[in-house]
Amino acid sequence: MSDLPILVLNAGSSSLKYQLVVPETAEVQAKGIIERIGEPGSAVADHAAAMQAMTKDLAAAGVDLDVTGLCAVGHRVVHGGPDLSDPTIIDDDVLNEIKDLIPLAPLHNPGAISGIEAARAEFDVPHVAIFDTAFFNTLPAAAATYAIPRDLAQSYRIRRYGFHGTSHQYVSRAAAELVGRDLAELNQIVLHLGNGCSASAIRGGLAIDTSMGLTPLQGLVMGTRSGDVDPGLHTFLHNELGMTIAEIDTLLNKQSGLKGMAGVNDFRALEEQRSTGDGAAQLAFEVYVHRLKHYIGAYLALLGQLDVLSFTAGVGENSPSLRAAVADGLDVLGFVVDPELNDVRSNFARVISPDGAPITIAVVPTNEELAIARETAALLQSNSDS
Secondary structure, eight states: TSSSSSEEEEEEEEEEEEEETTTTTTTEEEEEEEOOOTTTTTTTTHHHHHHHHHHHHHTTTOOOOHHOOOOOEEEEESHHHHTTTTTOOOOOHHHHHHHHHHGGGGTHHHHHHHHHHHHHHOOOEEEEEEEGGGGGGGGOOOHOOSOOOOHHHHHTTOSSSOOOOOHHEEEEEEHHHHOOOOHHHHHEEEEEESSSSSEEETTTTEEEEEEEESSSSSSOOOSSOSSSOOOOHHHHHHHHHOOHHHHHHHHHHHSSHHHHHHHHOOHHHHHHHHHHHHHHHHHHHHHHHHHHHHHHHHHHHSSSOOOOEEHHHHHHHHHHHHHHHHHHGGGGGGGOHHHHHHOOOOOSSEESSSTTTSSSEOOOOOHHHHHHHHHHHHHHHHHHHO
């Protein structure tokens, strides 16, 4: 079954990312993105039209799904809520459950639902949902629970869910392979640093804490998101500036983070500005690093002992200066980066700490599409075996 490709879809409100992956070999037969779905003047009216545009793009790339065959479609779904955690075959009941979770992910789940509906109409194969929150379903109650009235939290499913779970799970497994040790015996911290950023503490392959919460806004400083702020900031902005909840939400999600502090959300642009002596860029960098150290310290305390710290995603994989800054001053805790190893550019997982260091520091490229494809294939294989 796994020698046939799986179509991995990541549908947003106005975009459709796709990748045709062979799970067994990790071969990517095709990939691309359809953008401006449903926008004024766009030739792509809706997600159904996006599926047709994708099929045309695949054909132009020499991929005819009718000829090559398609094993299944794996869908990235951001929010699975408290109940949907394992990879799940999508039927009408599951789709309705995902729709029921829209209040928890109003920016993300509607796009995924549109993509699922369009893909189910287009491809007569099994469709599998892989939930971004799933890996963090193992969080202990003490980590997942907010200190708000219990009845309110239970009635409205308010808790820490965490996001980027597919990436954190993939990287933690890859890191165990890199260091040649059993995943079950490792304590790990994974830093997923892209335009969105999250950290996780992982014991024996199971997540025990993560930086994102009910929404992807909580936690680390990000490209355009603030990460942690005093919850009272909302009241302050409303009382002093007359801002509405919607305006505050836009401010914290789209106008804050690196963009709010330095005017750019791309980390490469931030480093360019730093190199010219730009004070705002330097401060933004320092705030970013400060927040990372804050979470690393907290997770070190929770884990008690750490074996591997992994950097992943666009910033984590490609910014030696950021990695060096995070480790700077933490040598007393066992965090040491080898400058030469840190400066190596590679698409492969690699260790950047010196031999014999108390904590292995690694750069582990993430591959969420491959992870989704393999989770999808594993579910189908399990179902066929049972």
